[in-house]
Amino acid sequence: MRYHVGDLEHEKLLDLYTGMLKPRMIEEKMLILLRQGKISKWFSGIGQEAISVGVAKALKESEYILPMHRNLGVFTARNIPLNRLFAQWQGKQSGFTQGRDRSFHFGTQEYKIVGMISHLGPQLGVADGIALADMLRRKKRVTAVFTGEGATSEGDFHEALNVASVWNLPVLFCIENNGYGLSTPTNEQYNCEHLADRAKGYGIESRIIDGNNILEVYAKVDELCKAIRRRPRPVLLEFKTFRMRGHEEASGTKYVPDKLMKEWGKKDPISNYESFLLEEGVLTEENVEAIKQDITEEINTNLQMAFDEPEVLLNETKELSEVYQDFNYQNVEPESNESENTRFVDAISQGLEQSMYRHNELIIMGQDVADYGGVFKITEGFVPKFGKSRVRNTPICESAIVSTAMGLSINGMKSVVEMQFADFVSSGFNPIVNYLAKVHYRWNEKADVVIRMPCGGGVGAGPFHSQTNEAWFTKTPGLKVVYPASPYDAKGLLATAINDPNPVLFFEHKGLYRSIKGDVPKDYYTLPFGKAKLLKEGNAITVVTYGAGVHWALEILEKHPEIDVDLVDLRTLQPLDTETIFNSVKKTGKLIVLQEDTLFGGIASDISALVMENCFEFLDAPVKRVGSLETPVPFAKPLETNYLPKNRFESALIELYQY
Template sequence: MKSSVTSFSNINYNKSGLSNERLLQLYRAMLKPRLIEEKMLILLRQGKISKWFSGIGQEAISIGVIEALKKEEYILPMHRNLGVFTSREIPLFRLFSQWQGKANGFTKGRDRSFHFGTQEYNIIGMISHLGPQLGVANGIALAHKLRKEPMLSAVFTGEGGTSEGDFHEALNIAAVWDLPVLFCIENNGYGLSTPTSEQYRCKDLVSKGIGYGMDAHQIDGNNILEVFTKISEIAESVRQNPRPVLLEFITFRMRGHEEASGTKYVPQELMDEWALKDPISNYRSFLFDENILSEEVDREYHTTIKAEIDKNLRLAFEEDSITPDERKELNDVYSEHDYQHFEEKENVENIRFIDAIAHSLRQSFHKHENLVMMGQDIAEYGGAFKISEGFLEEFGKERIRNTPICESGIVGVAMGLSINKMKAIVEMQFADFVSSGFNPIVNYLAKVNYRWNQPADVVVRMPCGAGVGAGPFHSQTNEAWFTKTPGLKVVYPAFPRDAKGLLNSAINDPNPVLFFEHKALYRSIRQDVPTNYYTIPFGEAALLKEGNQLSIITYGASVHWALEALVDFPEINADVLDLRTLQPLDKEGILRSVKKTGRALIITEDSLFGSIASDISAMIAETCFEFLDAPVMRLGSMETPIPFAASLENQYLPKNRIKEKLEALLSY
């Protein structure tokens, strides 16, 4: 009887009690992506596909991991994980259509290669920024854990990606929250052309997992049996005892980062050494040696797979190219949302702006059992502004979650929660700090529905604004960073009643919403606010005053400054339009007012250059030119960072220049 351990080119195969059927199935599963890749390289040279990221030599990792997972468990692959897609039995013609930018692909020609996800197969593809998908895997796993489901998520990255901040944030969050995530590092020697010696200084990447307090294992990534058996064992353990595990797969990239880059930077002796460790040829030899695989069966596998490839390629090539349709493109930027209106009732309470936010959150937590809020110090402490004080006792620590200081990682978690049937609110302690989470907001949340029809059911709450002497890092009003980005909605209320109704609408909306809450208004503005749960639709400005001499168009704290200024000008008869939402913008309301009055002053607390005031001004100039009796005027803060000292902050803000601007506009 032959030993169950056989060595081929330093690869030790241990059958570990696996049946012959399973051993053959693993071989066939590896063979399929290899044969597809070989065909793709031919098509690339023929100019029939535009780009290719090869995983040749790394098939054992994709196959070993995916085969150890349940089909309902999410996996988040990268460029070189074709085997993940083929093993989940995605029809090949759909993959081929995806790579050719055709309609049967998963992104309708809007993205290429593996930059897509599919809920049908529980695969969530990467974005080019690599790191955010690690946080997304955390969110998916958190949803499983909250629902007490014995399931995990698995996410891939390369050794180069372990230098990104998102990697470290994701590992830290997963460790602190005991999330059932397998972090799979494919250590293939090079990040494009940069060798590992120039990527990190630690001896092994498993050290990074140990440093974050999690289990970490190094695995021969070219040994399909080692990968499959170890991951199967680890995965079952993680399902029963939720926790993150770091897995470093040692392998090698036998082709360029992508085909155009080549491999001239790799020493030939290194290429030769790893060629002897090919995961498929070595495993084939092992199966032959064990009399498990025959030449006849091997030929049958090759013949059958190649026939499947050719058949599906014909389907993809015969498919018509996409015909551009402007309406479809615009409609898919946002997820469809059937707004449900909840009416205000008569019973009211005179409360502050900050109380209205808290009321909305509390009522929304009762309405949505799948709602989770995350942020720094929001649990026991109640948040920097005490908005969530008492929430921990009412809704529990699972739903009111203190986070480490890692904005990008937490936005990723929120995206993962949305993917896995949850709703998420992220509280930025200050809107200024969103810059540390900017990438996943503008590159993941904003684009995900347009790319592959996945809603990002996430609200990011943004305490913002000046007037409280907080200086350059706690006083910015940075809405223009996001109004520029298609796919995001931006809400900016000025009154308690609007704050409550609009926040309720934001939480109901399956699209990503940046919800700006002006700190200076938190405790300075009071209003009678309905005590019941109600909503206010997006895209409808509020006409606070009516007049026919000029239109004042503004939002946030500037609304109150404008109203105060008009008290000193009782003779001025003006429309005052509070925009309330900046994306979607009430364009019709703006144009209707300006066409009536013939004059427009747009006020923003933001500095003017690149602000939404500039966009509104251009829109008015283009649309209402024949109705205007004066140039469209804008008023904003100085073109400097926000200063701390009260005298400097007062000079910076436009509040004290409104009267001068009104006089100039009316006297033109």
């Protein structure tokens, strides 16, 4: 292996050596503990230390790194206390996830590290978001994100590269090409000679680097970082290396030919570099022994600290309370009494615009949201007021944009993402339910993201533009779900959603956009989450609904003045105002829940179960649930009318009244 020292001083040469040696020695100790059953799992980076250490040493401490599970050298290069790393791997309280996650599935703002999730791909888009925030603030910084060659087959990889290219984001995409994705060799993963060649398709630069040569890694990455800080742009780096142990230790390496293993064993980044430093007189054998002794003592001391720490004690109240970031809701009343009769769509536009003025770093992202104003024209006229840097058209890549929003949040900026139609959220489902929803519970990081969801049927839009899919998200701890039915509620709840540091799915029934009007204050105001609205008061039946269901219920009830009901508009589904529901049921003794979603597995089922569990003795009849037909949403009007639950609600209401 050839080393080119360049103008590096002896101090830096030694720093790179100890930087690689420490993670290697920690790993060797962890492999012993794994065999002893003192840690549960290990993903080895032996043989790949030069990449982690070289990249981390080239970046400034203020610059974010997003590593994978073979990048222990990133964590040690950033000088994370070893006792906390060891506690993390043992599931102890002082670990970064307090026992809630394992391995390197964590982040730390203190050390500017954002760890991986098992779904791999989303972190590439998160890096885009972090870099976007730096670029918008004109901070000359680089963000480095790691991935393996296997994960380059995921759609998130391609989406993230495309976004970074289109927006010219200062991201280093670091591929550790180590030969195998678990047991699958590279020739079964991709059909090009070099993964770096993929950069051409996105119009970005690329480099191929010997990932086992620490001086080549450090020098080339350092040079690139300096260039990117001067002229922001993405660069794709392919580090050629090899995985000397199994995907994780239980996997073994029987699928690797012995000859290949021996060839790469000769290219070990530490032993070769050590020999070079000894030959150059930078190191002596005595130095090597002294360095190893110091590292051994550091490992043993910190390991004992982790062993001495007691097991995590269960505190169920704490577990439940830390799913969400604390949100101190501030009730804001309109400054004047001036209101106007406003369409639903305009109320949302007003709320969004006023929030843009209130939060000067709030970013709007979505397909066609800039000059075109979005397909429903909610952001029409926003670009002249806020500029294209804050009202951003995105490529058609929902997953990467949700991940980008997560990155913006990590770097301290709010964002609103518009799904062109709520149906399309399925293409961004993974980062919502696996990243945004879990990030605070796992390592105390907020996901300050609102995802606007134009939804609902009744407009002849067919199976792919008509779903109301709120139940996908009410099921997921860590998400908040808002579903207003009136212009007044839509504007006030949207303002609150943007203020809330937690991820919010904000459902807007597009059938209400231009068909429903109401008095809405002209000024900015907020409304609280988790507070249902009692629209009608009566003693015969409790009707619980939300969204378009509110208007269907009002229409049906006008036809039946003899049916005296409490009509409850939920407004938010997570958090859910169970108190209002229970109090009403205890008064009326009968409950019917109306939802537009298909019946099975929807919010109505949970409300029914909650009432049965908490109000059973007050019920005078079985709880009724009414929802749409168990089919996709059809296109033709007769079919769609039959699909929707409005007419079935009338029959069920009369039946319950007569029970």
